[in-house]
Amino acid sequence: MLSAFTAPGRFWRGNLHTHSDRSDGCLTAEEVCRRYRAEGYDFLALTDHFIGMYQYPITDTKEYRRNDFTTILGAELHSGAMQNGELWHILAVGLPEDFTPPNAPGFLPVEDQESGAQIARRARDAGAFVAIAHPQWSGLTLEDARGIDAAHAVEIYNHGCAMGCDRADGAHTADLLLSEGRRLHLIATDDAHFTEPDHFGGWVMVKAEENTPEALLAALKAGDFYSSQGPELRGVELGKGAIRVDSSAVASVIVQGQGSAATAxxxxxxxxxxxxxxxFHSSPWIRVTVIDRAGRRAWSNPIWM
Structure with a gap:
């Protein structure tokens, strides 16, 4: 069974990708935290854009923590050009407040700045949970994605990109990397700016004994979570010749693997x-998607066969 369903503790609901008016969001950090707490979230990572035009913010949300709600410090990092010439977007949750800024004055690449791979590695070495953000929205190529060897995860769903440009998907990128042997997790996020209906649409359910930044980060790095737009996953167990999926009421259960391998x-x-x-006899990995009657999905992390 996946570790998310065997690890000690309980599930905590959280969003890992959010913006405030410290960068290009329209609400204060306090109001963003208030809204997520009011919507029943257990934790939030506020990840403003870490570039010079916003004074390289790692937005301090510690004062908005409560007994029933916590925050994890983080940022969306930008440095170096992808193949299409645009700046990298790399999610880093759990950054130290003194993380050294790159040479990234704005949203365009400049000479003498570190690459996306280099800043991702620095963030991971500093203790962050690192994810490749919105690969479809970014126009990411497989060669681009291969270069981020420090990533823990890929955004399989980005709600802001779904609502703003219908480019929410990260499954293609994630599946190709998995098929090359990359041990990656899958996260669903909001990427909320509160300038359109880009919030409360994708989240992670993290299994941990405590709702603290330290426990949540350890569980994220271990893969002790699943991602959802609404449905609950309650168990994913590999048996002889079949996989059993326990969930809230759903209309479809789909198992995907390498190449075209899939069964619904x-x-x-x-x-x-x-x-x-x-x-799946020749697939080194499988993963599970469930879909409810409203079309909302939940995704397991990959299982290595």
Missing amino acids: VHGQSMTSTEVPLMR
């Missing part, structure tokens, strides 16, 4: 579903 089971109000694994 459809039905009504399914809560315990077995999916045969005949298609």
Whole structure:
């Protein structure tokens, strides 16, 4: 069974990608935290754009922590050009407040700045959980994605990109990297700016014994979580010839693997579903997607066969 369902503790709901008026969001950090807490979230990472035009903010949200709500410091990092000439966007959750800024004055690459791979590695070495942000929105190539060897995860879903430009998907990039042997996790995020309906649409459910930044970060790095737009995953267990998925009521359970390998089971109000694994005999990994009647999804992290 995936570690998210065997690790000690309980699930905590959180968003890992959010912006305030410290960069290009329209609400104060205090109001962003208030809204997520009011919506029932257990934690939030406020990740403003870490560039010179905003004075390289790592927005301090510690004062907005409560007994039932915590925050993790972080930022969206930018440095170096992707193949399309645009600046990298790399999510770093759990950055120290004294993280050294890059030479990134604005959203355009400049000479003599470190690459995306270099700043991602610096962030990971500093203790952050590092993710490749919105690969479809960014126009990321596979060669680009291969270069970020410090990433813990890929955004499989970005709600802001879904609402703002219909480019929310990271599954293609993630699956190709998995098929090359990269041990990556999958996260769903909001990327909320509160300038459009870009909030409360994608989150992670993290299994930890405490709702503290330290416990949540350790669980994220270990892969002790799943991602969702609404449905709950309650168990994913690999058996002989089949995988059993326990969930809230869903209409489809789909198992994906390398290349074209995929098997779907459809039905009504399914809560315990077995999916045969005949298609996956040559796939080194599989992952699970469930879809409810409203079309909302939840995603497991990959299982290595």
